Amino acid sequence: MAERSESRIIYMKVWQAPIRIAHWLMFASVVTLGITGYLIGNPPFSAPGEASRIYTLGTIRFLHFLAGYVLLASFLLRLYWGFVGNRFSRWATMLPVRKWQWRWIWGETRSLLWPRIRYYAYTGHAPLGNLVYLLVYLGVLFSIVTGFTLYAHQQYTPFWRTLGAWGLALFGYNLNFVHLLHRLMLWFFAIFLVVHLYLVVYTVVVTRTTQIDTMISGKKFVFEEELAPEAEKP
Amino acid sequence: MGDGIQTLHTWERSGLLDDAWSRREFLKFCGRMAVLLGLSDAFIPRIARALETAIQNRRPSIVWLEFQDCAGNTESFTRADSPSVAQAVLEAVSLDYHETLMAAAGHRAEEARHKALEAHRGQVIVVVEGSIPTKDDGIYCTIGGKTALQIIREVEPYALVFVAVGTCAAFGGLPKANPNPTGAVGVEDVVRTKPVINLPGCPANPDVLMGLLVHYLVFNRLPDLDAQRRPLFAFGKRIHDTCERRPHFDAGQFALAFDDYGARQGYCLYKLGCKGPETYNICASLRWNMQASWPVKAGHPCIGCSERDFWDRFTPFYERLPEVRAFGVEQRADRLGGTLVGVTAVGVLAHALYTWAVRRAERKAEELAKKEGEAKPNPPEG
Known part of the structure; x- marks a missing residue:
């Protein structure tokens, strides 16, 4: 890495505005969904007083559905931007379909497990990160599908009835199973949150690259030579 | 309404009226049917007339087949302690074959079925109670030397529609529960050429069967069904959305045990494993036993008995979610x-x-x- 320190460092835009907006909307909505979802599935209280005067769980459910719509919107925004955004956000670059990506994934995994082994820093998401985020996006999609299937079964308009029937058919006409899968997604995101927060801090400390401020400003300090397409192949 | 009352007078004089119930009761029954089907009171005379015509002509013919069942739907229908209007109407229309209720037995009973089928080819409403075993050529349920499967095949050409009454007939029910030793299936998995209507429930609500019959008699067509072949008029909403304890759910008031303060206050049974949020049925609005009560009113969580494979999918009954x-x-x-x-x-x-x-x-x-x-x-x- 000695020659790297001699190369020119530039402050460049990596994450465009829609990516950052989608990221923080997803963060806010997933946290809201997690907390309210946990309370809906397992309300740890019994409110005193007359039912006609209180609407505690009703309000929690309202927040859950609202956050669900926010998550849907931010997911659609992210989905769209994966087709029109810069090269760091494209689905085409995120899919691990090339050999060098898998070589890189192995190299990154090795350096995570054996910290003595160093591996390269990457301007956007490194291939291992891309793989994890693809999995998370699939998780988001799965939560949206199961969540809106459950939501559809509370609405009795023709639109929601049709949607609910499709969703139910997808899961073998087992609404209780949909509930279970949706519930398990809460824990999927809880695990992701722990790993994600840790790896962000880890990356900042170990590779000395910016992470948290990059998701706010969108900018990152990058070695100039890394911008060359050849740099993608170690 | 005058026309309808006139009809009723004719009907009373016709001698077809069973002494078990009065004209007033009959009118109330017609009114309830109108409400059940979501019709205005203008339809009450039409319902009365349709029933009268059906009873006078003794058609359509109804054949009630029992396979792997507990006769619980029959029991529910007859409501042993007090003969219901619904049962009387059904018998008056033309219940030509019903193993539990008919007086005939053996060959004469089989003969009655044959006669009914031949006389109303393509017009028979076949009510099926109980699941149909398919394993080992269906030998686990035979009546008069014929397997349930053979009887269905025999009846199929004569049928107008198959009405699967109860969860067993609709979805396989308890006999189909894991490990399903007899290879039990519901009617919809066996009948190929005729429409099937599912009236699941353990047992099915007798008034819903009457509603279905009345709908057919009044409009001469079958009611709208959902994706699982259940009539929308009865299975269009979840228990949870029609439940009288729902305000307690929205408020966040729950019974945490069967003998706690919340249970005594009539709070929501969600945390005791109520499957109302997953179950489509009419129990909460129609209730049972002369509209006296239903499980949740009586303080027990819904176990989702009218849903597909509820025995495997909705257990443990007193937990919110299934085991992983x-x-x-x-x-x-x-x-x-x-x-x-x-x-x-x-x-x-x-x-x-x-x-x-x-x-x-x-x-x-x-x-x-x-x-x-x-x-x-x-x-x-x-």
Whole structure:
């Protein structure tokens, strides 16, 4: 890495505005969904007083559905931007379909497990990160599908009835199973949150690259030579 | 309404009126049917007339087949303690064959079925109660030497429609529950050429069967069904959305045990495992036993008896969610998820400490090398 320190460092835009907006909307909505979802599935209280005067769980459910719509919107925004955004956000670059990506994934995994082994820093998401985020996006999609299937079964308009029937058919006409899968997604995101927060801090400390401020400003300090397409192949 | 009342007078004089119930009761029944089907009171005379015509002509013919069942739907229908209007009407219309209710037995009973079928080819409403075994050529349920499967095949050409009454007939029900030793299936899995209407429930609500019959008699067509062949008028909404305890759910008031303050206050049974949120049925609005009560009103959570494979899917009945079978251990979703999050957190912490230790050792080694380098009097240049 000695020659790297001699190369020119530039402050460049990596994450465009829609990516950052989608990221923080997803963060806010997933946290809201997690907390309210946990309370809906397992309300740890019994409110005193007359039912006609209180609407505690009703309000929690309202927040859950609202956050669900926010998550849907931010997911659609992210989905769209994966087709029109810069090269760091494209689905085409995120899919691990090339050999060098898998070589890189192995190299990154090795350096995570054996910290003595160093591996390269990457301007956007490194291939291992891309793989994890693809999995998370699939998780988001799965939560949206199961969540809106459950939501559809509370609405009795023709639109929601049709949607609910499709969703139910997808899961073998087992609404209780949909509930279970949706519930398990809460824990999927809880695990992701722990790993994600840790790896962000880890990356900042170990590779000395910016992470948290990059998701706010969108900018990152990058070695100039890394911008060359050849740099993608170690 | 005058026309309808006139009709009723004719009907009373016709002698078809069973002494079990009065004209007033009959009118109330017609009114209830109108409400059940979502019709205005203008339809009450039409319903009365349709029933009268049906009874006078003794058609359509109804054949009630019982297979792998407990006769619970029949029991529900006859409501042993007080003969209901619904039962009387059904018998008056033309219940030509019903193993439990008919007086005939043996060959004469089979003959009655044959006669009914031949006389109304393509017009018979076949009510099926109980599941149909398919394993080992269906030998687990035979009547008069014929398997349930053979009887269905025999009846199919004569049928107008198959009405699967009860969860067993609709979805396989309890006989189909794991491990399903008889290979039981519902009517919809066997009947290919005729429409099937599912009236699941354990047992099915007798008024819903009457509603279906009345709908056919009044409009001469079958009611709208949902994706699982259940009539929308009865299975269009979840128990949870029609439940009288729903305000307590929205308020966040729950019974936590069957004998606690919440249970006495009539709070929501959600936390005691109520499957109302997953179950489509009309129990909450129509109720049971002369509209006297229904499980949730009586203080018991809904077990979702009218849903597909409820015995396998909705158990444990007193838990919110089914068990997760992982590593041979049955766990609750939340305990499993919480454990995984904990393991992840510990793993992350271990990784951080490990990385820090390795890096520290490296730094120490570097510093040591540096010091040794400085200690040397004349470091070589370049």
